[in-house]
Amino acid sequence: MGRIPRAYLVNRLITLGLTVFIAATLIWIIPRLSPVDPAEIMLGRMAAGAGAVANSEEILAQLRANFGLEDPLLVQYTKYLWNIVTFDFGISTATFPTSVASLIAQALPWTLGLMILSLVITFLIGNLLGALMVWEESPNLVKVAIPAAMVFTSIPPILSGLLLMWVFAAKLQWFPLTGAYGLTVEPGWTWDFTLSVIEHGTLPALSIVIVTFGFWALGMRGLMITVQGEDYVTLAKAKGLRPRAILYRYMIRNAILPQITAFALKIGLLIAGQVLVERIFAYNGMGKLLYDAILDQDFPVIQGVSYVIILMTALSVFLVDLIYPFIDPRIRHEARP
């Protein structure tokens, strides 16, 4: 891609690298500052399972050696950094011989699927509604109804999720209460399984959609107001183009671009919100994995999940930054904002 100036690319890459590095370092340092010893937690779990553990001191020492806790801090740190680059987060202490990476690999597709689906839906609905709010031709009902619906924008998806769960799963029983697919279906590319996944995914996706579309609608409204007064819109009207054509081809097309940058800033909050939605719906994604790990004090999993989610966020921001000037030729790549 020859069109991206090298200085800009380098600048973005450095920011990306620094973000990931700082996040990884924070994740590593924080547990080491705390008085909690992962080896003791592990031993505690063994004791809880067996009633009592003989020669616990030796086991403790062995566990510490296994976790690499005896090495000098600098060695531990460099090892950790290397491991994280290769997505090796060690072994889960709660589900002992399973590696954290494989746990994450199981959970990640669910999270990504749910996220991309709900994002696309909200982006489309939100921007269209925001545009309709400003458009002169839209019916009055739209202009009254949308601002009323926007009140929901500020509510985090976990609250809307609880409400939807209660109404549609607990009371009406139209949808299942928790899980990502039914207990009776075998995972695989079968019709039953797909149906079950859709049935289970509707409420989590919906709870994200109804509270986030307003964010896009709001932004779009502001941008449309700016576009509305532009000369090319006046000219298009004077030419007698159909109002609908003006809306889609002249107004929305020009207004939608800055919305994509807004997306880059919002993605962190979106992902964090979704983690919580997954937790309340017990949806098989990263959120549930994280929640279970917190309950079990399973540090390797907590670290791994946090790192992967932060990496996802940073990568999306990086990509949006790179792609954006291609979509909007008015913006040139600059080394500095």
Add this chain to the structure above:
Amino acid sequence: MTDAPLTKAEDRRRARRIRRFDNPWLNPKLFWGAGLLLGIVILGLLGRVFWDPDLVFVGSAMPKLPPPGFENLRGQGGTFAHPLGTEGSGRDMFALIVIAAPNSLFVGLLASLIGMSVGITLGFTSGFVGGRTDDVIRVLSDVMITIPPLLILVVFQSAFGDVGLTMMALLIAGFVWQSPTRLIRAQVLSMKQSGYVQMARLSGASTAHIMFREMLPNLVPYLFGSFIANVTTAIVTAVGLEVLGLGPQRIPTLGRVIYEAINSGALIQNLWWWWGIPTLLLAVMFIGLLLINLGLDEVSNPRLRKLRL
């Protein structure tokens, strides 16, 4: 418009409209938003005076009692001794709300206030000093704005265990200074070139004078907007932590009440008042903050005001 003389009522309405537009701060959204938040604060204050706060302790009443007029699954009716019912361990919901709701708001406000102060300092430093300092601050805020606070705090709290309200606010503050920093830096850079700042500089005003007397007043609507947005982020993060079972363990917070309700299967047992009331209160809080933010947008961006005519 006809030339017919306006009636008195019309005249007055028009005058009022003109006055309202003269003072952008007299904005209905701003009023409603502030009113909702104030309502929660007043609920907390009056509740502590007129209701028995000791009812927040476990076992102070029959567990899982519904509000009066409803029945729970065991067929028990509610009593007026517990107007909002009781939760799973026999705590009075009303007392719980009275104690918990202001706590959530407090965390949000404190975190945002600290973040704001840091942001103002760094933003001005960055914009004024320039050079290396600017580079460092700019890159650092660019980097930190991408890291979702919830996840770092999850790592922190699962390692350290119980935290207090103030500690939680401090932790969250570490993630809400970036946007004010960037905002102020950008504004300072553009304002530095503007006529009135040049003028002040030529007339020998000190840097502090230029910063606080010439520039800061122009930034007020932006700063308020950023402050409110950060309060929202802070409360969302705090509630997120609480719902994951982290956050303060011994002090009642709205998120913690929801956490306990979900874990006890309140949804299936139809104990709607247990999770529903804190959910509703949080929703009111967020709607209030949103209204304030929308109002502030109209204050700082007059183009939006025309729309409501």
